[in-house]
């Protein structure tokens with residue numbers, strides 16, 4: 499896996515500042531080259547400090563679109579909403595000028611809302627300037643869950659589908675996710691993980707220990723389209 503570079507930091511704040519600085523550089527480059535920039539971020543608990551630091555970066559946020567790599571199919575009033583996290587921590591301060599492109603629609607299921615979300619996502623001018631992935635303790639990334647009902651479709655590098663619903667036992671609620679080939683349409687790809695357990699899981703995954711299908715993050719590490727920068731701290 500020559501495609502993977504790991505950057506280790508002493509603590510979460512040092513990591514957050516370094517990653518926020520890198521992402522801001524990508525966004526500024528996109529704005530300088532094309533007059534606009536596109537960022538996809540993860541939800542969950544790990545990105546909080548990064549969002550806080552990124553929200554204060556000096557750049558023309560009015561030219562930036564921010565979306566999520568995946569979303570839990572819950573409204574923003576729900577504490578598990580990834581959109582809620584992004585709005586409360588990232589789209590603040592300087593970054594309050596950015597345009598948010600949500601993956602959730604107010605329908606009972608992701609299948610019912612898929613057409614609405616697809617229309618929104620089709621309007622995005624890919625490639626992304628940067629994509630920040632996270633990883634769960636079960637080896638999922640985005641909503642590529644072990645035994646996810648549409649995992650094979652989501653990881654199919656020959657597919658032109660950008661978003662898919664996903665259901666999995668360990669997911670908590672139905673999901674919607676960008677597919678892997680869509681997320682690999684990016685100038686820069688980051689995998690942000692924290693803690694010994696995730697570091698060890700990633701190391702085992704890179705060694706090929708365990709069934710690939712049970713550790714979907716392996717599909718990100720093994721692809722050769724985009725180099726992966728892993729940002730880690732204890």
Ligand SMILES: O=C1O[C@H](COP(=O)(O)O)[C@@H](O)[C@H](O)[C@H]1O
Nearest residue numbers: 540541542543544568632633634
């Ligand atoms: O459910 C999700 O989990 C992963 C990992 O979350 P964390 O709480 O372990 O940081 C996250 O990357 C993903 O976006 C989210 O939907």
